[in-house]
Amino acid sequence: MCYAADATVTKDRYRDAMASVAAAVNVVTTDGPGGRAGFTATAVCSVTDSPPTLLVCVKRDSSVGEAFRANGSLCVNTLAPEHQPLSNMFGGRTPSDERFAAATWTTGCTGAPVLEGALASFDCRISKVVDVGTHAVLFCEVLEIGGGEPTEGLIYVGRRYDSVTACGAA
Ligand SMILES: NC(=O)c1ccc[n+]([C@@H]2O[C@H](COP(=O)([O-])OP(=O)(O)OC[C@H]3O[C@@H](n4cnc5c(N)ncnc54)[C@H](O)[C@@H]3O)[C@@H](O)[C@H]2O)c1
Numbered sequence: 186m187c188y189a190a191d192a193t194v195t196k197d198r199y200r201d202a203m204a205s206v207a208a209a210v211n212v213v214t215t216d217g218p219g220g221r222a223g224f225t226a227t228a229v230c231s232v233t234d235s236p237p238t239l240l241v242c243v244k245r246d247s248s249v250g251e252a253f254r255a256n257g258s259l260c261v262n263t264l265a266p267e268h269q270p271l272s273n274m275f276g277g278r279t280p281s282d283e284r285f286a287a288a289t290w291t292t293g294c295t296g297a298p299v300l301e302g303a304l305a306s307f308d309c310r311i312s313k314v315v316d317v318g319t320h321a322v323l324f325c326e327v328l329e330i331g332g333g334e335p336t337e338g339l340i341y342v343g344r345r346y347d348s349v350t351a352c353g354a355a
């Protein structure tokens with residue numbers, strides 16, 4: 186039985202292990218009094234369907250984090266394989282206006298940009314924020330859902346992109 190992390194559980198060892206965990210890729214957006222912002226996130230997961238709630242983890246020292254807190258709302262846009270270049274743009278070092286110019290957007294009920302062609306989009310009110318280490322965990326109540334039938338999804342695994350085909354899809 187162990188009650189404390191052993192010395193081998195370093196930040197690098199943790200990241201190396203997490204790199205082997207395949208994850209869906211999302212562009213998370215917001216707009217409002219705190220300004221428009223968006224970033225690529227794999228740290229997104231479903232929490233409960235009653236009320237429909239998901240979570241998003243965002244680095245607290247990132248340039249985008251404050252806009253999400255200030256607006257109190259966001260949209261999770263789940264990416265298709267053709268969105269890989271968009272994922273790289275929203276993944277850092279690209280000015281915000283250039284990120285948004287690279288795709289077509291509509292506006293969700295919260296005012297957040299909704300990506301045209303996203304596999305699914307979840308427009309949400311941020312219901313709770315919990316700071317854990319370097320990240321803020323944003324719990325988000327889903328207010329509006331968009332998107333079509335899933336066919337192929339973009340995943341990130343082994344520090345690179347790949348795609349998966351949904352069972353039954355052509
Ligand atoms: N949760 C996150 O914040 C997260 C997730 C994926 C990628 N990234 C960022 O994207 C870039 C490329 O990542 P990579 O996968 O090629 O190599 P990497 O070695 O930086 O990350 C490997 C894996 O560790 C996890 N991870 C990375 N940074 C993290 C962080 N700060 N907090 C919690 N988990 C983290 C992710 O699952 C990631 O896929 C890096 O700058 C990385 O920080 C961040």
Ligand SMILES: Cc1cc2c(cc1C)N(C[C@H](O)[C@H](O)[C@H](O)COP(=O)(O)O)c1[nH]c(=O)[nH]c(=O)c1N2
Binds near residue numbers: 225273277279
């Ligand atoms: C594939 C992939 C996956 C993630 C990221 C990157 C990439 C390439 N990044 C990093 C994040 O997108 C990047 O730091 C943003 O651009 C934040 O804005 P600034 O870095 O401050 O411009 C990221 N950041 C974060 O806070 N939570 C996450 O889940 C992820 N996931």
